[in-house]
Amino acid sequence: MAGNKAMTSPEKIQHLRDSIAAGNRDGLMREMTQHHPADLAETLLALEPAEIASFIELLGPRESLEIFEFIPFDVQSLTLKYLGRPSLAKLMNIMSPDDRADLIEEVDDDFQERLLSLLLKHERQNVLKLINYPEDTAGAHMTTDYAILRPDSDVQTALEQVRLQAATKETIYYIYVVDTARHLVGLVSLRDLIVARRQSRVAEIMSKKVISVRADEDIEDVATLSSRYDFLAVPVVDAEDRMLGIITFDDLYDIMADEATEDMYHLANLDTDEKVDSPLLRSVKLRVPWLLGALGSGLVAAYTVSLFAKTIHEVVALASLMTIVALLGGNAGNQSLTVVVRALALGEIKVAHDWRVLMKEAAVGLCNGVIVGLVIGAIAGFWSGNPWLGLIMWLAIVGNLVIAGLFGAMVPIVLRKLNLDPALGSSIFVTTATDVGGFFIFLGLATLVLPHLMPK
Amino acid sequence: MAGNKAMTSPEKIQHLRDSIAAGNRDGLMREMTQHHPADLAETLLALEPAEIASFIELLGPRESLEIFEFIPFDVQSLTLKYLGRPSLAKLMNIMSPDDRADLIEEVDDDFQERLLSLLLKHERQNVLKLINYPEDTAGAHMTTDYAILRPDSDVQTALEQVRLQAATKETIYYIYVVDTARHLVGLVSLRDLIVARRQSRVAEIMSKKVISVRADEDIEDVATLSSRYDFLAVPVVDAEDRMLGIITFDDLYDIMADEATEDMYHLANLDTDEKVDSPLLRSVKLRVPWLLGALGSGLVAAYTVSLFAKTIHEVVALASLMTIVALLGGNAGNQSLTVVVRALALGEIKVAHDWRVLMKEAAVGLCNGVIVGLVIGAIAGFWSGNPWLGLIMWLAIVGNLVIAGLFGAMVPIVLRKLNLDPALGSSIFVTTATDVGGFFIFLGLATLVLPHLMPK
Numbered sequence: 001m002a003g004n005k006a007m008t009s010p011e012k013i014q015h016l017r018d019s020i021a022a023g024n025r026d027g028l029m030r031e032m033t034q035h036h037p038a039d040l041a042e043t044l045l046a047l048e049p050a051e052i053a054s055f056i057e058l059l060g061p062r063e064s065l066e067i068f069e070f071i072p073f074d075v076q077s078l079t080l081k082y083l084g085r086p087s088l089a090k091l092m093n094i095m096s097p098d099d100r101a102d103l104i105e106e107v108d109d110d111f112q113e114r115l116l117s118l119l120l121k122h123e124r125q126n127v128l129k130l131i132n133y134p135e136d137t138a139g140a141h142m143t144t145d146y147a148i149l150r151p152d153s154d155v156q157t158a159l160e161q162v163r164l165q166a167a168t169k170e171t172i173y174y175i176y177v178v179d180t181a182r183h184l185v186g187l188v189s190l191r192d193l194i195v196a197r198r199q200s201r202v203a204e205i206m207s208k209k210v211i212s213v214r215a216d217e218d219i220e221d222v223a224t225l226s227s228r229y230d231f232l233a234v235p236v237v238d239a240e241d242r243m244l245g246i247i248t249f250d251d252l253y254d255i256m257a258d259e260a261t262e263d264m265y266h267l268a269n270l271d272t273d274e275k276v277d278s279p280l281l282r283s284v285k286l287r288v289p290w291l292l293g294a295l296g297s298g299l300v301a302a303y304t305v306s307l308f309a310k311t312i313h314e315v316v317a318l319a320s321l322m323t324i325v326a327l328l329g330g331n332a333g334n335q336s337l338t339v340v341v342r343a344l345a346l347g348e349i350k351v352a353h354d355w356r357v358l359m360k361e362a363a364v365g366l367c368n369g370v371i372v373g374l375v376i377g378a379i380a381g382f383w384s385g386n387p388w389l390g391l392i393m394w395l396a397i398v399g400n401l402v403i404a405g406l407f408g409a410m411v412p413i414v415l416r417k418l419n420l421d422p423a424l425g426s427s428i429f430v431t432t433a434t435d436v437g438g439f440f441i442f443l444g445l446a447t448l449v450l451p452h453l454m455p456k
Numbered sequence: 457m458a459g460n461k462a463m464t465s466p467e468k469i470q471h472l473r474d475s476i477a478a479g480n481r482d483g484l485m486r487e488m489t490q491h492h493p494a495d496l497a498e499t500l501l502a503l504e505p506a507e508i509a510s511f512i513e514l515l516g517p518r519e520s521l522e523i524f525e526f527i528p529f530d531v532q533s534l535t536l537k538y539l540g541r542p543s544l545a546k547l548m549n550i551m552s553p554d555d556r557a558d559l560i561e562e563v564d565d566d567f568q569e570r571l572l573s574l575l576l577k578h579e580r581q582n583v584l585k586l587i588n589y590p591e592d593t594a595g596a597h598m599t600t601d602y603a604i605l606r607p608d609s610d611v612q613t614a615l616e617q618v619r620l621q622a623a624t625k626e627t628i629y630y631i632y633v634v635d636t637a638r639h640l641v642g643l644v645s646l647r648d649l650i651v652a653r654r655q656s657r658v659a660e661i662m663s664k665k666v667i668s669v670r671a672d673e674d675i676e677d678v679a680t681l682s683s684r685y686d687f688l689a690v691p692v693v694d695a696e697d698r699m700l701g702i703i704t705f706d707d708l709y710d711i712m713a714d715e716a717t718e719d720m721y722h723l724a725n726l727d728t729d730e731k732v733d734s735p736l737l738r739s740v741k742l743r744v745p746w747l748l749g750a751l752g753s754g755l756v757a758a759y760t761v762s763l764f765a766k767t768i769h770e771v772v773a774l775a776s777l778m779t780i781v782a783l784l785g786g787n788a789g790n791q792s793l794t795v796v797v798r799a800l801a802l803g804e805i806k807v808a809h810d811w812r813v814l815m816k817e818a819a820v821g822l823c824n825g826v827i828v829g830l831v832i833g834a835i836a837g838f839w840s841g842n843p844w845l846g847l848i849m850w851l852a853i854v855g856n857l858v859i860a861g862l863f864g865a866m867v868p869i870v871l872r873k874l875n876l877d878p879a880l881g882s883s884i885f886v887t888t889a890t891d892v893g894g895f896f897i898f899l900g901l902a903t904l905v906l907p908h909l910m911p912k
Contacts, residue, residue, distance in 0.1 A: 260716030268794035276799035343732035
């Protein structure tokens with residue numbers, strides 16, 4: 001695709017490095033007209049923070065702003081330390097309010113003080129307001145650069161006002177209609193405005209039922225809401241319906257992607273700080289605690305098995321077959337768990353339906369246990385020549401798959417009710433339940449019918 | 457949030473049903489001004505297709521179009537069968553080209569014929585072109601309703617042309633500049649156009665480096681591309697760079713969400729057709745094949761264990777401890793697998809780095825094996841009072857976690873190279889590798905040092 005051609009290569013990196021070292025401003029400006037800011041940012045990421053700072057000094061803060069905003073926060077903050085005071089002050093004052101607040105939140109306290117001191121007073125107040133919202137709320141993700149109109153303007157004037165706001169606002173495609181106390185009273189899209197008769201009033205063409213979110217709402221719920229309505233941006237209001245900011249679709253898109261990664265990672269017992277290219281020791285450090293958690297679960301399962309040592313000693317085939325009981329239970333539990341976690345993330349489970357979901361997953365476990373248990377029960381029976389072994393295998397699979405369905409559905413629903421992440425650590429709970437349950441039922445039944453299982 | 461208030465309730469459903477039955481057009485029109493089309497669509501979904509059809513007849517196809525487009529395809533196609541011919545013809549001719557093509561593709565052959573016969577000639581050709589693209593390509597997801605301009609128009613004229621296109625185009629916020637042969641030569645945003653001097657030419661203000669995709673490109677790659685650049689829409693071109701259509705952010709958002717669901721489901725051995733509210737028997741039917749696949753894996757693992765029956769008979773504690781070896785291997789394998797699958801989905805692994813990813817995951821397995829193996833080795837040694845048991849436990853965990861890292865990374869990378877879904881069935885492969893490998897190493901080592909393990 002055309003996008004790929006623009007992506008980074010060793011030659012591109014060297015070329016950029018050389019242009020910066022040579023102070024070749026014209027060359028860099030030419031690069032900027034030829035590449036998307038996201039691509040230039042990716043190439044810059046291969047350089048040292050000091051070089052990125054030189055790049056910004058050379059081009060000027062305003063010219064390099066768009067590229068800078070595509071650089072991750074950690075590199076941004078390293079880069080800032082190499083910038084001269086005038087460029088630093090300029091850059092901080094023109095950044096998007098949401099990106100700026102996120103960046104300032106990221107840096108250490110001393111540097112945070114310094115950055116805040118460089119801001120104009122109203123920009124500083126803005127930052128302080130934004131960083132006060134907890135990380136997972138709508139308020140923490142909103143930008144305060146949104147376009148507004150008054151309901152009593154005519155369309156001709158409104159278009160002129162939008163034009164004046166175009167350069168500094170995050171989007172001008174949705175324009176929010178507010179009264180003098182900044183209450184959100186309507187929404188006009190630029191499309192509506194452009195096709196409207198020039199003499200109409202904004203109040204006549206705006207939609208009055210504006211779907212908005214409160215600043216303290218969970219950002220993941222906002223992302224779900226936005227995808228439901230195909231919004232370009234969602235307005236954020238306070239308890240009195242006064243406009244505070246907007247969250248644009250690209251931020252919501254990123255939040256949704258991060259949320260999906262988080263669920264996937266938590267289901268697999270991974271820390272969300274890990275990346276495929278995390279350094280070796282960091283990956284090790286992030287994964288060990290989870291493996292130790294799994295080990296705890298394993299010890300409980302192993303203890304369960306050890307309770308039946310005498311039975312296994314008599315009928316060693318049980319040691320082979322019990323692994324199948326555990327494996328199928330784990331698999332079925334993971335199926336239920338994943339369906340429920342994903343449905344919770346997409347807002348597909350309503351609280352009133354919890355019970356129904358639990359019952360359904362248990363019923364699926366029962367049916368699948370009967371079917372799959374028959375297959376493996378028949379195999380075990382024929383293989384050993386002992387129908388009793390087939391029978392207890394079948395019963396154990398049925399029992400374990402019911403446990404799998406129950407716990408697979410219950411664990412995330414309970415975590416959610418406790419306001420915890422439904423995916424976090426849930427697979428360890430579910431595996432413990434299916435391992436212990438499976439071993440206990442299978443080896444317990446075997447102990448009960450032991451005389452029938454003994455080799456003749 | 458305000459959105460929630462608008463969502464569906466039994467009272468809303470009954471009210472809508474009554475209004476439709478009473479033919480209360482004015483009441484319905486009032487509902488439409490008060491609710492978002494997505495919310496009305498959700499309420500409609502609680503009604504019978506025949507009632508939805510009456511709703512459309514009552515309001516008229518044009519008025520109900522936006523709501524209709526929020527209804528899922530399967531319900532859309534059931535509803536169409538109840539519509540009178542004039543409404544049906546009208547509705548089909550005004551639907552968005554991409555939604556219409558998807559719908560027509562969904563219905564059975566006879567009904568497809570009938571729907572196509574109702575279309576105006578150029579709309580019919582359009583549908584036939586769109587349904588010819590394979591499902592997972594950019595072409596299949598694009599709409600042909602995009603706004604265009606000529607490079608030599610002045611801004612004043614261009615604004616007037618955009619205004620004329622506003623009613624019928626999917627978006628007018630990105631406008632594509634094409635030459636007389638419809639080659640894509642530039643892009644202007646409506647924002648650029650609004651702030652430009654009225655006398656400028658479009659060619660002067662457009663960006664000339666437009667990132668576009670080919671109609672045969674993988675739609676998931678397009679979604680990744682679009683999130684990288686924060687595009688509102690991505691243009692789709694043919695091999696000669698001629699405009700064919702656009703894909704808008706809301707469709708790309710849905711595709712990304714579906715892709716994340718798909719990866720999560722495939723990692724958990726689930727079919728993507730399943731939903732949390734799928735009927736019981738459908739869920740059973742969709743999950744059984746996966747469980748049988750896992751059963752196959754379990755049989756291989758059980759067979760591996762049975763090879764060491766004599767050893768287990770002598771030292772029954774091995775049967776307990778081997779479950780921990782398998783559990784930790786499965787967990788670690790799942791960690792590597794998930795990191796790699798997600799990185800592939802987000803385009804974070806470049807082909808040249810495959811080897812590095814594989815080596816890193818194996819190294820993480822080695823380190824984690826050493827650490828976690830020491831913990832469980834010490835526990836096993838002390839618990840049994842036999843250091844040999846601790847030693848083989850440690851070695852087996854190290855070996856199995858290296859296997860976990862290698863297979864966890866290799867399976868999705870190989871599947872991708874074969875142009876298959878990297879997540880599909882991968883966990884069954886990886887679990888088989890860690891189960892068989894873990895049992896084999898642990899019980900094999902135990903057999904080698906058996907005299908040291910025998911109870912005295």
